[in-house]
Amino acid sequence: MLDKFALLGVPQGFDEPEGLDEKFRELSRKLHPDRVPAAQRLRAVEQMTSLNDAYKTLKDPVRRAEHLLALRGVQGEPKMSPEFLEETLDDRERLEQAKTSGGSVEELARGVREKRDQTLAAVRELVQRGGDLAQAAELLARMRYYARYLDEVEGRSAEI
Amino acid sequence: MPALFQISEPGESHAKEACTTGAVGIDLGTTNSLVAIVLGDGKPRALAVDEGSTLLPSAVHYGEGGGPGSVVVGREARRRAADFPHDTIISVKRFMGRSSADPETRRLSPYRFAPGESGVVRFLVDGGRVVNPVEVSAEILRALRTRAEERLGIRVQQAVITVPAYFDDAQRQATKEAGRLAGLEVLRLLNEPTAAALAYGLDKRSRGMFAVYDLGGGTFDISILQLQEGIFEVKAVGGDSALGGDDFDRALAEILLEGRQRTPRLVREAIDAAKAAKEELTRAEKVEVFGRTVTRAELEGAIWPLIEKTGVAVRRALKDVGAKIDGVILVGGSTRVPLVRRYVRELFGMEPLADIDPDEVVALGAAVQADLLTAESPQHDVLLLDVTPLSLGLETMGGLAEKLLLRNTTIPANATQEFTTFADGQTGMDIHVVQGERELVADCRSLAKFTLSGIPPLPAGLARVAVTFQVDADGILSVTAREQLTGVSQTITVKPSHGLTDEEIERMLLSSIEHAEEDVQARLLIDNRVEAQRILKATEKQLQQNGDLLLPEERTQIEAQMAALMLATQGTDHHAIHAEIEKLDHASAEFAQRVMNRGIERALKGHSVGEFDQSEMSPHAKKAYEALRDK
Secondary structure, eight states: OOHHHHTTTTTSSSSSSSHHHHHHHHHHHHHOOOGOGGGGGHHHHHHHHHHHHHHHHHHHHHHHHHHHHTTOOOSSSOOOOOOHHHHHHHHHHHHHHHHHHHHHHHHHHHHHHHHHHHHHHHHHHHHTTTTOHHHHHHHHHHHHHHHHHHHHHHHHHHHO | OOOOOGGSSSSHHHHHHHHEEEEEEEOOSSSSSEEEOTTTSSSSOOOOTTBBBBBBEEEEEOTOOOSTTTTEEEEHHHHHHTTTTTTTEEEEGTTTTTBTHHHHHTTOOSOOOOOSSSBBBBEEGGGGGGEEEHHHHHHHHHHHHHHHHHHHHHEEEEEEEEOOOTOOHHHHHHHHHHHTTTOOOEEEEEEEEHHHHHHHHHHHHEEEEEEEEOOOOSOOOEEEEETTTTTTEEEEEETTTTSSHHHHHHHHHHHHHHTHHHHHHHHHHHHHHHHHHHHTTTOSEEEEEEEEEEEHHHHHHHHHHHHHHHHHHHHHHHHOSSSSSOEEEEEEEGGGGGHHHHHHHHTTTTBBOOOTTTTTTHHHHHHHHHHHHHHHHOOOOOOEOOOOOOOEEEGGGGGEEEEEEEEESSSSSSEEEEEEETTOOOOEEEEEESSSOHHHBSSEEEEEEEEEEEOOOTTTSSSSSEEEEETTTTTEEEEEEETTTTTEEEEEEOOOOTSHHHHHHHHHHHHHHGGHHHHHHHHHHHHHHHHHHHHHHHHHHHHHGGGSSSHHHHHHHHHHHHHHHHHHHHSSOHHHHHHHHHHHHHTHHHHHHHHHHHHHHHHTTOOOOGGSOOOGGGGGHHHHHHHHHOO
């Protein structure tokens, strides 16, 4: 598997590597198709595509953590616990109720945001202390649910 | 006998290349179009191309007969619009990449539409001619190109053309096609706000997070860029590809037309009057038009709902970035409207920047990018990192859009997703590419459909097809579908479902040959002018260095001929210029021979090369010279 940390020349880690932005800019200046002779352009497009992708992965806390776990050999879609699935259904139901009754969506969103932050902190703990990586992957998978939920709430308020 | 000018230009072919071709930046606008170029001093300049103005109204009039010269572009075309509303296409940009079925298309226009094969908009103009938006845009680009060539006395073959950041794939493809049709190599399609930021960034040497609020004639764009260490990173873009100053005019025209019988002509006149009133009202409080008084408050009341629409896109872009804004740049003529400025000030909580002419700033930035992409050592060390404006995805079961590349992904970019078959023994898979943010395919823009066939018949779910999206630096998409087991694959550059078919593009290229005669005339004029300049310079130089070889009467004769040639270059008759070139050539032939002989004499006397400047010779003369010297 391609090590995106190595591609950008930064150390692997849960937190955003120091100097990531500078490294990205430095490599962009070197690799971007606009900066190379025509004959090398096709290759430059490929390299720049990989660089953009690696940077996007490492900039985002969830993607970065997913990539880190993948590099450490955690594979496949984790199985979500029934408790969590039940919890998500409850959250959804409350959101629907709030929408139809005109209740405060913002308060619900705050709750989910808190859960999201706590979950990410728990993943960090597991990864950095050498804990159960499979469990970390399961927690990480929950982030997608939170993101979708918050997108729906925030997306809607941004449309108004 | 060697003519004087043949031994005069050092490194001839190379020098000609360097000083006779140029890469320009073009702002192909809804209302006005501009062309700009970076000259030796590193500063971009917009060229005066229409009656002394840098703004070429994006109006194309198709006149009687259809012969050469029947197509008129710019102010003259705009003047004819009121008399020939059907035959004068204005704001063609709004139709780029749009389908004729689009409700927007009908709403907009006094035009007559012709039915066509592939759903592309077709205008029926004078004499039953049918033209599509790409052809109309190509006329504007061609006018910009030839007028720039005339002004600069060089050939223009390459261009960076700007597009609204919010243009989708179909609109980008159409723009690129128009460039090709106008005989231009399109170096890059550059997002307009990015171009504006480029023009500002170079000016201000600033760093930080900037918002570009671009309200033009027909489109609204909002872009957020980060500028740091010479790299412009576009962080987020958004906007509305059908909202602009033209809508302000129309909203005001609605008021002017109240209670009147509407004819195409009257509507056109009302829109023109509204436009004039709008411009007047940026300064005045009230104005008399169309037989009535319009106050600024009335205008503001009419356009307020439109201005408010821009806030939606701005808020979304700000949310996508989630960072503090350090400055707001205003772009587009419509930002001159005081109410727009007030709105922007409140929206961002700061005074916006507007020190570069908002009409020119985009073209200036495009010229800078053209320079960056073509110059061996560009004038500025800047790199642009742009993004995809809209999410790109595929249709999946149940008419849902599965997004592969999210909006605001830095380009070039790619993404791959695997799909499996859903029926036993399924051997083909339909790939439907869509663009947009909505969940349902029906709400997104359909870009392309194709079928991957040759999948081995297997139980459902076993065959795997990997679909890869690749977006290049112009923001144009190609899609590859590959069956993993057998390696059967298919790649397409996305041709929009309602875009132009290959046959149509073929036909357009053919019909552009009809313009070839005009193009050839223009080309010949430029070529002859350039040639004349070279000869004049060379003769001048030889007169200075070897004037002692001439008798006073001989010198007078040559100088008289130089004056005649100079006069001819002021005109537009390339035959006349050519004739004068020949005459000067003839008049100076004897002089050239003497200069040559002097060189040979010196060489034979064993003078060093340094004493006779070889760089002054043509390759031919040089060879002869060296052959003599070796003896």
